[in-house]
Structures are given as structure tokens and as C-alpha cells.
Amino acid sequence: MSEQKNTQDNDLIxxxxxxxxxxxxxxxxxxxKGARRKATWTWGRINAWFFYSMTVTFFVLAHNLNIPFFIDSLSWIFPKGLGEWVYxxxxxxxxxxxxxxxxxxxWLGAIGAAVSLRVRxxxxxxxxxxxxxxxxxxxxxxDSFRVGEHQKRLLVRAIGIDINDFKNRKGALESAFNAIVEDIRVLENDRQFIEILLSEKSLPTLVGYDEMxxxxxxxxxxFLVGQSLGEFIVGNLLELHHMIVAGSTGGGKSFFFKQALMGIAESSKHIQFYLIDLKRGVEVKIFxxxxxxxxxxxxxxxxxxxxxxxxxxDKRFKFLEEKGLTEIVPDRDKMxxxxxxxxxxxxxFTIEKSSRSxxxxxxxxxxxxxxxxxxxRAAAIHLILATQKVVKETIDTRVQTNINARMVFRVNTVASSMTVLGNKMAAELPEIKGRGIWSVGSKDIVVQVPRLSPEEANDRVDDLLEKFNGTGKCQFGPMLLDLDEVQPKKNIFETHSDKKVQVVNDKVNAS
Structure with missing residues (x-):
């Protein structure tokens, strides 16, 4: 009997x-799982746990105001004598x-449990x-991360599985996840992981300029910015003042640059444009x-x-000073x-070390x-800068700090996105032409910008000819300069070099 009982006890144990x-x-x-999650280790959480552990350590090691003392002080919570027993x-x-x-x-386990439930x-x-x-x-x-109001990003460990196996089954993924798969890509710093961008709503891949x-x-x-998941966004020069347009080749940067200029021209009367395109004016030739x-x-x-x-x-600031005004208002000041x-x-803007000129x-x-x-801003003068990269070598940091509106299309690296936006969103955009991030202040909104075709652009410029070239011109003043009269200035360094060459040639001829 005792042997049977021992056997039962052993089985129970x-x-x-x-x-x-x-x-x-x-x-x-x-x-x-909770510990491996990068989002777990924010500075705020690390600091909170550090100060909490330091505080507990102080009371554990204290002689008077120690843990048993606090247990006895909370007699309505803990049984009498528990503090002494702990001591x-x-x-x-x-x-x-x-x-x-x-x-x-x-805490780590709770985070891990939450992640497990979220990704199940x-x-x-x-x-x-x-x-x-x-x-x-x-x-x-x-893990899964909320990217925006209607988007999520899945992080998937896929050791030994080709990313094309996922891309080829995009339709099946959408059915399995009950969501729209916007993009699938390999993680930049660890090729054993892939990211899948999901959306509860879908942005259109093409937005017509004319309709918008x-x-x-x-x-x-x-001017038109683009269609977001919530609404169509319109930019206003009076609120934005200056703007940077950035993105890798083929993302839609030049299209947006031209359609923004077109929108401003179509919506405005008293306005002058001074456009700089050192690629022989190819991108802005239509204007x-x-x-x-x-x-x-x-x-x-x-x-x-x-x-x-x-x-x-400078002339406008002098005008404002004389009139006791703070900013130029075109209709009032006839400028x-x-x-x-x-x-x-x-x-x-790029400074070439090899050429002084x-x-x-x-x-x-x-x-x-x-x-x-x-x-x-106060002089009613605005900047719109378009570039592939926003770094100090291309656009001076002094200029960047004074521009708060940015339209950023897909960039090739996380580092580039961090530089222009301060986050990874531009590097995580799907490879859809015209898909970009509209960033104003602290808001970064994914949009699909309108596409203005070359044919449509020419037609719209035809419509603007009467407005700006006809008998009823709506500009207040003449243009600031005529480029046909601008001649290149010979650089002092080049002149000095030419003189040295001439002296050498004279010596050779004399000999």
C-alpha cells in the first residue's frame, strides 16, 4: 500500500x-520575445527601470527607512508582524x-505576450x-508595427527563403492577412528578415492632375500635394513659405516639382517665377x-x-521700413x-575642389x-528646391533649417531618409512612382501625388499665355532681369592662369 502511495506521489511530483x-x-x-524587440528598449523605459531599481536598492540597504519599515507602516495592507518577519x-x-x-x-513577459497575440x-x-x-x-x-493610421509593417524572419517567393504570392498574402500588401522588401541591415507593408485602405497608384x-x-x-488615405492635401505658399522636394531618380520628384509650379501659376495672379535648371533647362522648359x-x-x-x-x-525691406509694415502684401503694396x-x-550648390571658379x-x-x-517670407519671396539628396554638401544646413515643408519620394537608404525626414519612412515607401511623404512640422503623411503629363502641361501653359502674356497682364511690375543681357564673368583665377600661360608662350617664342 505504501509503495503504491509513493508511486502516486512520485507521479504527481x-x-x-x-x-x-x-x-x-x-x-x-x-x-x-519581449527582450529581443527593439521597440522595448526606449530611453524613457530604460531610465524608468534604472531609477526604480536604484530607489529600491537604496531602501533595501537602508538601516532605518528600509523595506520592513514600510511594510509595518502599511498595516492596513499587510498583516501585523510581516515587516519584522521579512527583516x-x-x-x-x-x-x-x-x-x-x-x-x-x-514586464518583459507581458510585452512578449502582447507581441505574440498581435502577430498570431x-x-x-x-x-x-x-x-x-x-x-x-x-x-x-x-513583430508588427503601426506605421500610420491605416498601415502596419510586419517583420518576418525568413531564413533561406527567397523574397520572390513572397512577391510571387502577393495575392495569397492579401487573402491570408485580409489586408492590402503594398510592399515586400528585404531588411537593409539583416537579409534574413523581410518587411511586409500592409494597408487597411489603398492609395491609388495614379492620380489625375486635371480632375484634382x-x-x-x-x-x-x-498647389496640389496629393491624395492621402484621409483626404486630398493642398499646399499653400502663404503658410509654407519654402519647400524642399527630394527623392531618388524615378520616384516622381521632377513631376512634382513641375506640377507644383503649374499649380501656383494657375491659382495666382501677381506672381513671378525665377527657375534654375543647370541641366540646360530640360525639366522646366515648358514654362x-x-x-x-x-x-x-x-x-x-x-x-x-x-x-x-x-x-x-533688400528694396522691399527698405519699403517696409519706410511704410512701417511687417510684410509685403501684393494686392496692397502692388508688388x-x-x-x-x-x-x-x-x-x-556642390563645391568642386578641383575648380576654383x-x-x-x-x-x-x-x-x-x-x-x-x-x-x-516677409518680402513675399519663396524657395522651392528639388534634389536627390538633402545633405550639407547639396543644400547647406543653414538653408535646411529655414525650410519646414518637404515632399520626399522614395530614397535608397535608411540613412538618406533619416537625414531628410528624421525617420525611416522615405526608405520604406513602396516602389510606386509618385508615392511620397508630405512632411510639414511634425506631420509625415504618405500621399500619391498627381501626375501632370507633358502633353497636359503644354495645354495648360497655352491657357496661361493670355493670363501672363496677353493684353491684360496681371503682374504689377517688370521682371527683375533679362537673362539675354547677362554675360559670364571671367573668374579672377582663370584670368591669372591665362596670363601665366601667355608669359610661358612668349618665352618659348622668344627662344
């Missing part, structure tokens, strides 16, 4: 040990473990697709028929334009609003643009 082991393993797995029977190391280590592990439906959906390696490894959903102009372009000095547009195609013309704009800005648009700004021109352009960015 074995079962309890098995249950405890399984529970411990599960809890340990949740702790690891004599529970070592200080165990007190620290109970008050810090166990809660900390519980995505893991089940992924399992249904049957993706496996030859060694039967399957993709594992590590009719619906949304009404107020003066406005050259308008009398209120000047296009610089060479570096010396660009410097002449920027110099003329800065001179005009045109001025827009300076620079496409591929890096070509104008190029270095001098680039530095001059940087200084003049900096003045416009700092002071142009």
Missing part, C-alpha cells in the same frame, strides 16, 4: 515538475529580487501559404513661353537670378510675389540662397 517546466519554458520564451528571514538580495528582478521579467493571426495566415525551405524551416512573424485641379485648386498661391518666367540654364545665369532676387528683397525654383540643386560660384549660390531662405 513528475507531473507538477513537467507543468512547471512547460510553464517556465513558455514564460521564458515570452521574456526573450529577520528574507535576505536583502532576495528583497531586491522580489521587488525589481521579478517585476522586470514580468499573421503567423497563421503565413503558415497557410506553406512556404518552407528544404530543411523544413518556415518564415516566422517576429478642378476640385481643389481655388485659393491663390496654392519658358510665359513672360513672368525666367529660366537660368548656366551657372552665371543662376548667380545673376539669385543676386537680382536678393537685391529686390508681385516671387518664387525661386531650383531643380537638381546639388548641381548648383566652380567653388566660388557654388559658395556664392549658397550664400544668396541662405539669405532668401532666412528673410524671404
Amino acid at each position: 513528475t507531473r507538477l515538475a513537467l507543468i512547471v517546466g512547460v510553464m517556465g519554458g513558455l514564460f521564458g520564451g515570452l521574456i526573450l 529577520f528571514n528574507v535576505p536583502r538580495g532576495m528583497q531586491f529580487t522580489v521587488l525589481v528582478v521579478i517585476p522586470f521579467l514580468g 493571426k499573421y503567423q497563421v495566415g503565413l503558415d497557410h501559404l506553406g512556404l518552407r525551405t528544404s530543411s523544413n524551416l518556415k518564415p516566422v512573424v517576429i 485641379v478642378t476640385k481643389h485648386l481655388a485659393a491663390p498661391y496654392t 519658358e513661353r510665359l513672360d513672368n518666367v525666367r529660366i537660368a540654364k548656366e551657372a552665371h545665369e543662376a548667380i545673376a537670378i539669385l543676386t537680382a532676387v536678393v537685391d529686390e528683397m 508681385d510675389r516671387i518664387v525661386v525654383g531650383i531643380d537638381e540643386a546639388s548641381v548648383l 566652380s567653388k566660388a560660384a557654388a559658395q556664392s549660390a549658397r550664400d544668396l540662397t541662405d539669405r532668401i531662405a532666412k528673410l524671404g
Whole structure:
């Protein structure tokens, strides 16, 4: 009888040990999941746990205001005498473990449990697709992150599985996740992981310019930005003042640059455009028929334009000072609003070490643009800069700090996105032409910008000819300069070099 009882007791102990082991393993797995999650370790949370543990350590080691003292002080919560028992029977190391280590592990476990519950439906959906390696490894959903109001990003560990296996089954993924798969890509810094961008709503891949102009372009000095998941966004020069347009080749940067200029021209009357495109004016050629547009195609013309704009800005400040006003209002002061648009700004602003003349021109352009960015708002002068990269070598940091509106299309690296936006959103955009991030202040909104075709652009310029070239011209004043009269200045360094060459030649001829 006693042997049977011992056997039952041993079986019970074995079962309890098995249950405890399984529970411990599960809890340990949740702790690891919570600990491996990068979003767990924010500075705020780390600091909170550090100060909490330091505070507990102080009271554990204190002689008077210690843990047993506080237990006895809270007699309405704890049984009488518990504090004294803790003082004599529970070592200080165990007190620290109970008050810090166990809660900390519980916190990590709770995070891990929340992540597991959040990704479970995505893991089940992924399992249904049957993706496996030859060694039967399957993709594992590590975490999901809320990107915007209607978007999520899944992080999937897919060791040994080609990303094309996921892309080829995009339709099946959408069915399994009950969401729109906008993009699938390999994680830049760890190629064993892929990211899947999901959307509860879908942005259109093509937005027509003509339809949006009719619906949304009404107020003066406005332009079309793009369709977001919530509403169609319209930009206003009076609120934004200056703007940067950035993105890698083929993302839609040049299309947006042109359609923004077109929108401003169509919605405004008293306005002048000074456009700089050192690629021989290819991108802005459609505007050259308008009398209120000047296009610089060479570096010396660009410097002449920027110099003329800065001179005009100084005149306007003198006018404001004499009149006791704070800013130019075109209708009141009979002065045109001025827009300076620079496409591929890096070509104008990059300082080349090999050429003194190029270095001098680039530095001059940087200084003049900096003045416009700092002071142009009150003088009704605005900057629109387009570039592939926004770094100090292409656009001076002095200029960047004075521009709060940015339209950023897809960039190739996370570092580029961090530079221009301060986050990874531009690097995580899907490869859809015209898909970008509209960033104003602290708001970063994913949009699909309208596409203005070359044919449609020419037709719209035809409509603008009467407005800006006809008998009823709506500009208040003449243009600031005529580029046909601007001649390149010979650089002092080049002149000095020419003289040295001539002296050498004279010596050779004399000998």
C-alpha cells in the first residue's frame, strides 16, 4: 500500500515538475520575445527601470527607512508582524529580487505576450501559404508595427527563403492577412528578415492632375500635394513659405516639382517665377513661353537670378521700413510675389575642389540662397528646391533649417531618409512612382501625388499665355532681369592662369 502511495506521489511530483517546466519554458520564451524587440528598449523605459531599481536598492540597504519599515507602516495592507518577519528571514538580495528582478521579467513577459497575440493571426495566415525551405524551416512573424493610421509593417524572419517567393504570392498574402500588401522588401541591415507593408485602405497608384485641379485648386498661391488615405492635401505658399522636394531618380520628384509650379501659376495672379535648371533647362522648359518666367540654364545665369532676387528683397525691406509694415502684401503694396525654383540643386550648390571658379560660384549660390531662405517670407519671396539628396554638401544646413515643408519620394537608404525626414519612412515607401511623404512640422503623411503629363502641361501653359502674356497682364511690375543681357564673368583665377600661360608662350617664342 505504501509503495503504491509513493508511486502516486512520485507521479504527481513528475507531473507538477513537467507543468512547471512547460510553464517556465513558455514564460521564458515570452521574456526573450519581449527582450529581443527593439521597440522595448526606449530611453524613457530604460531610465524608468534604472531609477526604480536604484530607489529600491537604496531602501533595501537602508538601516532605518528600509523595506520592513514600510511594510509595518502599511498595516492596513499587510498583516501585523510581516515587516519584522521579512527583516529577520528574507535576505536583502532576495528583497531586491522580489521587488525589481521579478517585476522586470514580468514586464518583459507581458510585452512578449502582447507581441505574440498581435502577430498570431499573421503567423497563421503565413503558415497557410506553406512556404518552407528544404530543411523544413518556415518564415516566422517576429513583430508588427503601426506605421500610420491605416498601415502596419510586419517583420518576418525568413531564413533561406527567397523574397520572390513572397512577391510571387502577393495575392495569397492579401487573402491570408485580409489586408492590402503594398510592399515586400528585404531588411537593409539583416537579409534574413523581410518587411511586409500592409494597408487597411489603398492609395491609388495614379492620380489625375486635371480632375484634382478642378476640385481643389481655388485659393491663390496654392498647389496640389496629393491624395492621402484621409483626404486630398493642398499646399499653400502663404503658410509654407519654402519647400524642399527630394527623392531618388524615378520616384516622381521632377513631376512634382513641375506640377507644383503649374499649380501656383494657375491659382495666382501677381506672381513671378525665377527657375534654375543647370541641366540646360530640360525639366522646366515648358514654362519658358510665359513672360513672368525666367529660366537660368548656366551657372552665371543662376548667380545673376539669385543676386537680382536678393537685391529686390533688400528694396522691399527698405519699403517696409519706410511704410512701417511687417510684410509685403501684393494686392496692397502692388508688388508681385516671387518664387525661386531650383531643380537638381546639388548641381548648383556642390563645391568642386578641383575648380576654383566652380567653388566660388557654388559658395556664392549658397550664400544668396541662405539669405532668401532666412528673410524671404516677409518680402513675399519663396524657395522651392528639388534634389536627390538633402545633405550639407547639396543644400547647406543653414538653408535646411529655414525650410519646414518637404515632399520626399522614395530614397535608397535608411540613412538618406533619416537625414531628410528624421525617420525611416522615405526608405520604406513602396516602389510606386509618385508615392511620397508630405512632411510639414511634425506631420509625415504618405500621399500619391498627381501626375501632370507633358502633353497636359503644354495645354495648360497655352491657357496661361493670355493670363501672363496677353493684353491684360496681371503682374504689377517688370521682371527683375533679362537673362539675354547677362554675360559670364571671367573668374579672377582663370584670368591669372591665362596670363601665366601667355608669359610661358612668349618665352618659348622668344627662344
